[in-house]
Amino acid sequence: MRGNLRYIIALVMAAFAFIPYYCNTQKNDVTGEVQHVDMSADQEIALGLQAAPEMAQQYGGIHPDKQAGAALERIGQQVVRSTKAGQSPYKFQFHLLADENTINAFALPGGQVFITAGLLKNLTTEGQVAGVLAHEIGHVVARHSAEQIAKSRLTSGLTGAAAIGLYDPERPGTAASAAAAAMVGKLLTLRYGREDELEADRLAVDFTPAAGYDPRAMIQVMQVLERNSQGSTPPEFLSTHPNPGNRIQELQQDIAADYPQGLPANLKP
Numbered sequence: 001m002r003g004n005l006r007y008i009i010a011l012v013m014a015a016f017a018f019i020p021y022y023c024n025t026q027k028n029d030v031t032g033e034v035q036h037v038d039m040s041a042d043q044e045i046a047l048g049l050q051a052a053p054e055m056a057q058q059y060g061g062i063h064p065d066k067q068a069g070a071a072l073e074r075i076g077q078q079v080v081r082s083t084k085a086g087q088s089p090y091k092f093q094f095h096l097l098a099d100e101n102t103i104n105a106f107a108l109p110g111g112q113v114f115i116t117a118g119l120l121k122n123l124t125t126e127g128q129v130a131g132v133l134a135h136e137i138g139h140v141v142a143r144h145s146a147e148q149i150a151k152s153r154l155t156s157g158l159t160g161a162a163a164i165g166l167y168d169p170e171r172p173g174t175a176a177s178a179a180a181a182a183m184v185g186k187l188l189t190l191r192y193g194r195e196d197e198l199e200a201d202r203l204a205v206d207f208t209p210a211a212g213y214d215p216r217a218m219i220q221v222m223q224v225l226e227r228n229s230q231g232s233t234p235p236e237f238l239s240t241h242p243n244p245g246n247r248i249q250e251l252q253q254d255i256a257a258d259y260p261q262g263l264p265a266n267l268k269p
Helices: 002-023 041-058 066-082 126-141 144-166 174-210 217-227 244-258
Strands: 025-027 034-036 093-097 105-108 112-116
Touching: 034 144, 041 093, 041 105, 041 112, 041 144, 066 093, 066 126, 066 174, 105 126, 112 126, 126 144, 126 174, 126 217, 144 174, 174 217, 174 244, 217 244
Parallel strands: 093 112
Antiparallel strands: 025 034, 105 112
8 A cells, every 4th residue: 555655646746747847838039949948038047147156156256357357258248249149138248267277167047157267278269269158158048057957857856756656665675776767867967968068069150150250269179178188077978068079070060061161261260
């Protein structure tokens, strides 16, 4: 009897996770995709603004070099103004973080974009900076954070339901099955992350030429990332970011598809 009750509870939990996820859909005006999200653009903006100070603090705060920060803002806003990102409701701001050792860039929902000094000092052209920022702008307009939140709620609900349904305190062996269900949920979340990274790359290939920059600079950024991650990256299957070498191949294909006759000659490197 207790086993049947456990299964009923698990089914109810699964339904409470599954139904809201598939009922909440919105069409993305930039990508044209129909997405499973349950947040408005205003909620994304508010969430990003709320989280920005804490995220900056994790990287030593904002860099004191105001000139470098202003240059970053100028390049980022150039990309926004020149692309569909400028037609979105998001309020983009670009921040240079003080951390000189970490190589990273990320975007919060709603348009707060960050790049570490550690990454910036490894970039040698304005086009490379524009490529990084365009990639992060791509995450924002593609609403990846909102999608991740919705997917996380779904996978947490389903794996929690599976754990309850599989676990039997009188049968210790079922604990392994419950742990396996939780691991599957984690790997699903990681897979979503890799897909998001590749979509942000594709959007950056569109955005950078529109802003006057050569999209091949993004390939150079991937080479920088590859050089700085030798021996320290996990296998791609367990990483939220695709291997830089694999991303280079994807970028080359995207650029060739968008510009079969070759890129315009007046793009900034």
